[in-house]
Amino acid sequence: MKTKNRPPRRRVPAQDPEAAAGERTPDGPQQGSGLELAKGLRSRTVRAQGARAEGGRRRPGASGPGGRRENSVQRRLESNERERQRMHKLNNAFQALREVIPHVRADKKLSKIETLTLAKNYIKSLTSTILTMSSGRLPGLDGPGPKLYQHYQQQAAAGGALGATEPQPEGHLQRYSTQIHSFREGS
DNA sequence: TAGGCCATCTGGTCCT
């Protein structure tokens, strides 16, 4: 199921936050994803879930004088606008990234996850290429080669550039090519 | 029609 080459959709921003909140179910959020577990955000999410479970969805300005209520609604609208702008900036950054990653899906737009995955492996393949080219230098001579290689080894040891179970550097280009191919096939 | 992807809203938390 590919959803590429779709014209950018533009939602009509809700003008009434309370009405928008009414569309939501009162049920709490689903269990935390593996992503947030990986990022160590579990405790934070659990606290948020607890807060929502106690009082349910808090509706902005649901209580208090009308003036405070209007203030609250206004702040919520401004907050929504800022969040939209933030997401637009994020999407612009994704688009900029798409444009610098070589890939073979010129006819279809890369999804965000595809963009990130390809970018990661592209960086790895470039790194391995640089290492390969610089490894031909004579030992003892000053130059970027040995230092670069040392840095790469340190990253690998720390689980950074290569990761514990990653193949050797020369495997990255092959992996990147394979991934491009799989994306082209639409898998 | 189901499922993937996305935009938007929302409230909690973090940061300056």
Added chain:
DNA sequence: AGGACCAGATGGCCTA
């Protein structure tokens, strides 16, 4: 205190 960041929820669009 206010803005930024984050993640859950929701609904729309699109494709297989």
